[in-house]
Amino acid sequence: MMLCKTFGQRLVRDERGTEVLEYALMLGMIVCACIALVSALGVKVVARWTRVTELL
Known part of the structure; x- marks a missing residue:
């Protein structure tokens, strides 16, 4: 018991x-934060490329 206490x-x-x-927490x-940023910007980048290909 003393061993557990010490x-x-x-x-x-x-x-x-x-x-x-x-x-590790930081x-x-x-x-x-990077995953959230890439997820948010990914949709906008795809939309922009789609618009560019439509214009070409």
């Missing part, structure tokens, strides 16, 4: 993985 205390005090987690947000 393990829990060490786990709470250990901060080595927090930076990696923060960078990267995930950037990826989501």
